[in-house]
Amino acid sequence: KVFYKDISKTGIIVKMGKILDSYADHMHSYDEQHTFILSDQKELTQEEIIQELKISKADMLINYLPVGSEQAAKFYAECALKAKVGFLNCIPVFIASNPTWAQRFKNNNIPIIGDDIKSQIGATIVHRVLTNLFKNRGVKLMRTYQLNTGGNTDFLNMLDRHRLVSKKLSKTEAVQSQTAVRLKNENIHIGPSDWVPWQKDNKVCFIRMEGNIFGDIPINLELRLSVEDSPNSAGVVIDAIRCLKIALERNQGGALYEPSSYFMKHPPIQYSDNIAYQLTEEFIEGFSEVSIQSIDEMTKQKTQDTD
Numbered sequence: 001k002v003f004y005k006d007i008s009k010t011g012i013i014v015k016m017g018k019i020l021d022s023y024a025d026h027m028h029s030y031d032e033q034h035t036f037i038l039s040d041q042k043e044l045t046q047e048e049i050i051q052e053l054k055i056s057k058a059d060m061l062i063n064y065l066p067v068g069s070e071q072a073a074k075f076y077a078e079c080a081l082k083a084k085v086g087f088l089n090c091i092p093v094f095i096a097s098n099p100t101w102a103q104r105f106k107n108n109n110i111p112i113i114g115d116d117i118k119s120q121i122g123a124t125i126v127h128r129v130l131t132n133l134f135k136n137r138g139v140k141l142m143r144t145y146q147l148n149t150g151g152n153t154d155f156l157n158m159l160d161r162h163r164l165v166s167k168k169l170s171k172t173e174a175v176q177s178q179t180a181v182r183l184k185n186e187n188i189h190i191g192p193s194d195w196v197p198w199q200k201d202n203k204v205c206f207i208r209m210e211g212n213i214f215g216d217i218p219i220n221l222e223l224r225l226s227v228e229d230s231p232n233s234a235g236v237v238i239d240a241i242r243c244l245k246i247a248l249e250r251n252q253g254g255a256l257y258e259p260s261s262y263f264m265k266h267p268p269i270q271y272s273d274n275i276a277y278q279l280t281e282e283f284i285e286g287f288s289e290v291s292i293q294s295i296d297e298m299t300k301q302k303t304q305d306t307d
Helices: 025-029 044-057 072-085 099-107 122-134 153-158 160-174 230-248 256-264 273-285 292-306
Strands: 058-061 085-091 112-113 140-150 188-195 200-211 217-228
Touching: 025 140, 025 153, 044 072, 044 085, 058 072, 058 230, 072 085, 072 099, 085 230, 099 112, 112 230, 112 256, 122 140, 122 200, 122 217, 140 153, 140 160, 160 188, 160 200, 217 230, 230 256, 230 273, 256 273
Parallel strands: 058 085, 085 112, 140 188
Antiparallel strands: 140 200, 200 217
16 A cells, blocks of 8 residues: 655665664564564664764654563664654553653653554443443443454564563553443453454454443344554654654653643543543643643543533
């Protein structure tokens, strides 16, 4: 698929980074038409990567490494700190939502948005909205699942279940945060399900929700979502980049709570999507470095205004 034709040459050179745990061993076992292969170029050291960021005069570093790249994600977060560039963490490794990491970015006056980018219309955002709908309409949610299949290298990478611990936690918490009463672990199942090669970049999501309405009358909802997977978060990450740039221009460091809550599955603070949207709009309009306490006060006021 072509999103933009006839892109002129920019002279930008793509250089090798540091692999660490960003390449799963099982990827070697698949045909090149389905997997990705490692470059034979020499890996750069941390010092060389930091130098490249400085020489290029980069504003920010965007982390889109494969799911499960725990060591590599933290390595690049460290590079961002030392190069003094903003950090946008699009994968489920908890950095912006980790108080220790967030404080380090705060101490260095470097902005960070994270963790784990939402898609524009994806499984998580749809599941969150429906869960919030159940809550707002007084429906008692009893159990739910979300199953996902796809045929790209993202799903192939996730066949290694050891790489899914943070991913599963991130997606599950994104939905749990919208429930009226948290579901027991056995009553909520969310995560990648399988790799189906012929689906290619098409992702298919199946959501089922079971609950009780007035009088304990049972209700269930089933939804199937089919979407082109790779570009689905592109529009979201572009807006996240804009917000990170705003923070850089304001000389604002630390975790950006408002845009993180709207753009990310596992932000430092979870809000319903409508509140997160309002907070992000206010951040863009000029709320600089809003504290957690201030956000809570604003949320309470908005709730009272709605009532």
